[in-house]
Amino acid sequence: LENHRGPFPMRLVQIKSNKDKETKVFYSITGQGADSPPVGVFTIERETGWLEVTQPLDREEIGKYVLFSHAVSANGQPVEDPMEIIITVTDQNDNKPVFTKQVFVGYVEENAKPGTSVMTVNATDADDAVNVDNGIISYSIVSQEPPRPHHQMFTIDPQKGVISVLGTGLDREATPNYTLIVQATDQEGRGLSTTATAVIEVTDANDNIPVFDPTMYEGTVDENEVGLEVARLHVTDLDMPGSPAWQAVYRIKSGDQDGAFSITTDPNTNDGILRTAKGLDYETRSRYDLVVTVENKVPLSVSLGLSSASVLVLVRDVNEPPVFVPPVKRVEVSEDLPVGHEVTSYTAQDPDKDQRNKITYRMGSDPAGWLAIHPENGIVTAVQPLDRESVHAINSTYKAIVLAVDNGVPDATGTGTLLLLLQDVNDNGPTPEPRIFDICSRQPEEQTLTIVDKDLPPNTYPFEAALEHGSSTNWTVKVSGQDSLVLKLQKELEPGEYSIFLRLTDSQGKAQVTQVKAQVCECEGAAENCQQRAFTATAIVEIRDAIDNIPVFTLSWARPPLPHALSLCAPRSFHRPLGHRGAKQPLAAGGPLRAPEGAGCSQGRTRAAGHRHPCYRHAEEAPGPPSGAGGEPGSVPRAAAPREAGRSDEHGLPAVILLTAPRSLHVPGPAHALWALGRGRLGRRQLHCGSTSPGCQKNPQNPAGLGSASPRGCGAARARVPSGHRGVPPARPAQPGRSVLG
Template identity: 45%
Template sequence: MYAVHQVQMPSKQLILMVTAWDPQTLGRWEAIIRFLVGEKLQHNGHKPACKKQPTSQEGSDEKTIKNAILCVCGPLLSLYLRKEIHIAGLESFAGGQHVLRPKGRKSIPGELAQQQSDTLLPWRQHQSANGLRRQKRDWVIPPINVPENSRGPFPQQLVRIRSDKDKEIHIRYSITGVGADQPPMEVFSIDPVSGRMYVTRPMDREERASYHLRAHAVDMNGNKVENPIDLYIYVIDMNDNRPEFINQVYNGSVDEGSKPGTYVMTVTANDADDSTTANGMVRYRIVTQTPQSPSQNMFTINSETGDIVTVAAGLDREKVQQYIVIVQATDMEGNLNYGLSNTATAIITVTDVNDNPPEFTTSTYSGEVPENRVEVVVANLTVMDRDQPHSPNWNAIYRIISGDPSGHFTIRTDPVTNEGMVTVVKAVDYEMNRAFMLTVMVSNQAPLASGIQMSFQSTAGVTISVTDVNEAPYFPTNHKLIRLEEGVPTGTVLTTFSAVDPDRFMQQAVRYSKLSDPANWLNINATNGQITTAAVLDRESDYIKNNVYEATFLAADNGIPPASGTGTLQIYLIDINDNAPELLPKEAQICEKPNLNVINITAADADIDPNVGPFVFELPSVPSAVRKNWTITRLNGDYAQLSLRIMYLEAGVYDVPIIVTDSGNPPLYNTSVIKVKVCPCDENGDCTTIGAVAAAGLGTGAIIAILICIIILLTMVLLFVVWMKRREKERHTKQLLIDPEDDVRDNILKYDEEGGGEEDQDYDLSQLQQPETMDHVLNKAPGVRRVDERPIGAEPQYPIRPVIPHPGDIGDFINEGLRAADNDPTAPPYDSLLVFDYEGSGSTAGSVSSLNSSSSGDQDYDYLNDWGPRFKKLADMYGGGEED
């Protein structure tokens, strides 16, 4: 080893790492060398000569060491290395002599691979009177390198440590630290007697790259012999890990038309091996590109950084929208023979730029629109754009260049189809323009790319025809206002309110009619729109608002279909003095003695200024008593005071006429009557209660009301008396109805009661004749029997119904009859066949009239007494019993 430059260092120590390579097996070995730099040092007391080629020298005290000697001649260094020592260190002695000392050992190819040497002890220079001499110093252990993934056998010796005192006493060695007595445990071990240190299993640099241990030397009693020494163990990396991409798929983009050298994306692969060695140095390359158009090498990659850039021109999204690039990462600096590789996929999307201007599919378009229509699409403009759909480079914007100075049309873009929709935004008039010739231009939302020009096909012509429709007539002056005085006579022509038909090419007639005339004051001529009065116009009418009367008229043409328009006529009525003033108030009261109070009077006039006040109030001369008893004092133009002229006026109600005149031209007057109630007053001028009552009088309306009330009251009393008498009569009738001997079978009443029933309504007429013999009854045909004969066997017993309270007398009557029917032992129904409306084949009574034609021998009706209380009345009538 040579120093090729002068060594000028502030520190006395220089540490270097030496690496040895085997060019055939690519094996590698490393060593760390430490130099302590000094000047003009001597070896064995002699200044060595400086030589270009190093020579081997040995000192007398170096018989066992045979180490290299470092000579320093000024700044130059020479290194003499013993061939069996691979790792060496340079120690500084007190006298300045530099001697290369071994710091560890490691096998190397050839002859060095078979050399084994224990760790040797350094020497120190000692100055004495006779010169320099050497002596041993403390023990030193150099760093130890261990290759990872070693196959053993294990345990494998790494180094032997020993103290220079081991010849004098027995020493025990031990190690502490991570990998020994700290996790991971027992990676390293040491023979306590010999000091040989071993590794017990394969090492993995990616798991842990270095270990720091401490070696201890003690005697048999555990006393420290040497100070603990640090052991640094470095795991030497092997290429046992492939590069791994961060992502298996990378996505990037580049604009179409990009120049060569444009950055696209970066791919990154990491190698777990040592990045400072070739094992972890990754290189990139592109394996394949799909598609290979327009060139098979459109992209390149920086082998060290992984940056992908364009290498060729011609990227066109309209031809190729996406490229798929396979990228390979290889360690060992890209050596494909020895390195490990991995691949990833880079997807490169060619992004669109606006390099294709939109073009109309045809040069002319046409459409049609009815007049007076808005928001109508009259034509659809189609364009073609090869850029990416639904992007700013594709979205079309349409403009009208010429042909529409009034702004009747606009062009809106359909967001889906990109078509231009020509839309009417301002109504067109057939009578003004029958057709429009528009020139339109289309462009994109985004500006064109640099160097791209607009196409001549980006403009087109649009012809729009306007169709005529029947338009409604209109009044040129709508809300027409005229002014005239009120009170014009009927039939007066006020104005002509005519309409205009815009369809001047159709030659249509317009007819007029009233649509709204609240007071029915106006007439309109149906053909010319002349308006005349149908009644006198009165400004004071309730139909007048702010002196204005408003009417609406209709103008309709005779088109198909007919169209109509409306117009409003406003008539401002100027007031004339056509209303006389009215006196206010209509009633008042005053004290019977003068000078106690007065009556303030005024007037109301329906007219407006100047046909109203100031008013003139005066008393009429007839009758003369008015001016004799009363007087008027004027306060101002609108008010006056009425008071008594005489000293006393008897209490009562007096009608006082007053003449009120307005200030119109000509003036109008009105004689109004005020009812004045004269009453006695207290000292404050207020009418007293007694006086008010005494002076009070009833009017005709009050008297009529009182009479009506009296008549109503008498009518109510009379009705009450009649009702009471009728109720008394009903109560008397009730006592007759509840006679238990009375029978009302001649009247069948329905009270929603079941039972007692049909057999009481129809009778077998044969039962009215006395049977000749009982055999006739006993020998009747089976299944036919009289309804009044008792059944053979026990009679059915029927429960007595509980008496339910019933409101009113009729309820008592019904319950009494019900009890009598329930207690009748012969009452049907029997448990046998009942026959209704059966005349009987042997009946002697062919009809009811036979009742009067039978012989006297047949008139024995005593058996009727056996029929029970229901037939008691009949038995009394025919049997001669006593009547009640």
């Protein structure tokens, strides 16, 4: 028996061997409580065999001990096999029940029916509940707070500890929670007991409908306004704020057959926000009488009906812009419509019928300026020729924007889109592309050009091609395929630029004569072999009044590329005193003007134009100038700025220009080449060739030799210097066969 009060040691049982008559027997025990922990709880008298307990026992610590008794002779030899001894500690009710929690929390929905399980409480007891009832627990409810609507709203299962609803009338809005004191008693309710707290939270059920407060609303909105707040509807709901049973859902029950309004819930205030879902039209409907209902997100737990409210919406009239009918108008019109003729009539209607506004028309967007519209009747006329091939006509369609402005307050503007579908007429002759090409003078390849016709079929191919203005002397032409032609050179030509006049005719007889430029190069076969092309230019001679009265010439060209040498055509030698100590120096025909000593070249040699290579004695030895020198075709760039000898200016023009003459030419003073070391003031005059001298060969493409850059095509040199220049007599007119300078 646990908790025995003694005295100790207390005898329990005597162990005795039947061999003790034959020999002296000694007893001992082993096992838990003897020689194993807890050691010494049990002992045995060595000679008598009495088993004794030395202290009170606690069943809750060790309910059963297993020992083994041993019997041996005086010499220690066993006289018996070990015997098992089982000691069972009988229970005393010495432990109270213990709840697993001091506070239990449970939940129950309001309006729950009797018998609805709420929660379970649990307690344990260390005493024996198998052999005796010391550990059998019984549960009970000691108290309930608050005791409403009555003091026994809940009950508890005495064996299982399950708390359930006993009475009716749970209402979260009245009593949101209950506190119960529950008791656990062992020995089936007759023994020791303990208590704990059970808190029951009453959860919300949707047992309250949202109610409009107030139930009538009124709002005013301008017509055509979309998404505008018309009214804010307020409701009250006794259910738990924020819960689905409290959250409101609004619906428009009647009065909005055309879906002009929408209503949503404000998540913070639970109000209903009524807005326009589309623009309202005062002329169609000026007021709306709406009925709005409200319910919760979750269904009602009881049938209580729905709350409703009335909303009066008044539509305010505003000045609306005129509306074109149709908003996009497509009109087919021929591109050769005469100027001043009517294209179409494009009018708008004013939706504000009661206001009777006047509409005025004008063009809003007319990219090409082709159209005009009558301000009163909306008739569109052509004020400029239409052109289907214009960049303003995309895919043969011209887009214009027409405006209609009423005189309301404030005025309103409507827009309409006018699309002119331009019908093609044969107003463009075919033309060749490209308009300029390179070709070798010997055994040239055929040149294939593309025929371009801006018109549409059938005003295009098949094409016919012919040569005009004597071009057939040197060339032949034939149409190749659907949109190509082939030009062929019939005989060898001198290098230069030649004009070819091509007459192309489309299938409807529309013809166009186009000038094509052929650059004939001194080469054979493919045009890619052309390395030096014919060059013509206007030379600009700048006469700089140097400090020592020695003129320095610089030249620039109107177009690249630059020649290796430029011929100043002088049919006869001439002398021109320029005030430099009265000296004169002739220039041999075909020879270059040489730079003076100290100009970067050794005596008697000339530096190549635009190069830093060694100087050359003759122009033919010098390499060509840098590529890209000169200006755009047809323009005259600024003259080369003074720079050190042998350098190029910002346009890539050489600083030293070699001039050759077909006959001797006398230049006063030291032999200055045309290098840009000039100083002082300058005069600027054009230099060009006149009639051909015996020393020049006439170019058939340039019979006058004008602007020729080839040593073979030159005439009388002609230049002008400001009259009165120091040591320079007045200018004299040029005569055939003679050169005049000054």
